[in-house]
Amino acid sequence: MGSRFTNSSSDVFKGRKAPPVHYLLRIQSFSSLSRSSLEKYSSDKFEVGDYKWRLTIYPSGNKDGGGQGHISMFLTLANTSSLPVGWELHAMFNFFVYDQLRDKYFSLPDNQLRRFHVMKTEWGEAKFVELQVFNDSSNGYLIDDACVFGAEVYILKMTRKAECLSALEKPNAGSYTWTIKPFSAVALDRHESQWFVAGGHRWKILIYPRGNGTGKGNSVSTFLSLDESTLPPDTRLVVRFTIRMLDQNELKADPFEFTNDNYFGASCLVWGTQKFVSLANLNDPKQFYLVGDTCVIEAEVTLFGIVSITS
Template sequence: MGLRFTNSPLDMLNGREAPPAHYLLKIQSFNSLLRSCLEKYSSDKFEVGDYKWRLTIYPGGNKQRGGQGHISIFLTLVDTSSLPVGWELHAVFNFFVYDQLRDKYLSLADNQLRRFHAMKTEWGEAKFVELQVFNDSSNGYLINNACVFGAEVFVLKQTRKAECLLTFEKPNVGSYTWTINRFFAQTCFDHHESQWFVAVGHRWRILIYPQGYGDGKGNSVSVFLSLDESSLPANTRLVVSCIIRMFDQNELKADPFEFTGDNHFGESCLLWGAPKFMPLSNLRNPKQTYLVGDTCVMEAAITLFGTISTVS
């Protein structure tokens, strides 16, 4: 869709005082160019985003693309022979025409987002601005047979990530119970580690800090669940719901003290848990029986709902 008027030049779609950031093309004798045998004029190369481009103007319109009676304008990606096989890039671009009477650069309302590749190196507007409107000097585009066009190009860097989620029809459930003796007596260690155990098809272990870790240091028992990375397929994360429990040893039917949460275990997150699992005051409360004779009983219950694989 090209630039048009409704009632006056002020009805143009977009206008600003700042010139285009990347390229300006000034034509001193537009009518001579229009009457010449040149169907189009292509600018010198300019560089944006580590790529080289040209701006092409069809003063009488690109007739092959239906631009009769208009000025056509196109952006072309050049020097593509040095790019790797299968290359492609996405760019946001816009075209401008200068209103010399009002000192405004006018453009389409929406920037153009296009995909450039080996089979498509040029995009543009066949009907950028109507020639009848352009030639009317009261509109400010063509003054003393001179005019100015411009372009801005912003290349989108390919930082996109993608993933594929596979959920199981029936979640995989597993658990492990661990009795910890000499809970506070082993003062040479700041934490206890369970043996590795297999649950939901992967290797895990529980880590517990009797005097706390991180935000729980000195005020809470901290508990974490660790995944063995060697049991995890490459570029895969696990969609897991975890419950870490400490049992009341005198009231076996009583509800345990527990922490519940969801997590995606993977290469970037192999350890998950609760720095403030249980206040130390609760654990040492003589009315509570989570700790009996310096022994406590922990459980990790793991539910695997699915996997997430990274897609390149």
């Protein structure tokens, strides 16, 4: 018949040579155990992931769980009284039975993922293996009235985060115009505007007159920066912003601009472009971005929503 089980989900189990890494339960004289009045046997405590566990076997099946005619296996979380109020944990576990003829440990095809909490400290398989299959010595699970079961347990550490987006019914917009004069006198690598308010938060424009990063030496780099002090803890802003360098030819009035949709938060306070406008275009006398050593930059900021982040 080979290594085949019968249970509620599948009758084909997977086998491997390596024994279970967390616990082994060897039973001598299994028939005596199954004939006794002992409905179940719980192992000694074993530790996995800083928690104490017990492996419980029902040799004639957990009848309350519909396990008649099967061996039932359960994993129990022990010493729960020492855990903090409101505790819960998620664990993946699997049960094994040893095929002594083929030297393999057989288990369910998939690990079981379960949530343990104060109202549910035990999970398992009421129909782990059919007794008719188990008792057939040709299958190797019960040889000379002896058998071996095992368990593996893996704790899922809860590092999940969640967020809640509160979209504004009407986007909140604001703008700011920054006149830089004389532009040639800007000696620092980075030049900053004054703070301005848009969408209820403070912002400023940053420029690198001789470029930054990939724009260094060939472009003006421009960025929008959020004042973190105006940002509540664990929040992000959903923002569309446009930065323009105005063409000062009133007849043409064609600005050079950069638009971006992005999040602004504690880990991302600055967004922009390293290649805003080329130095060649800026200094081209046929262009009107730099007139009388004056440059005019404008920022428009629109707040679409606020994201609250929780762990």
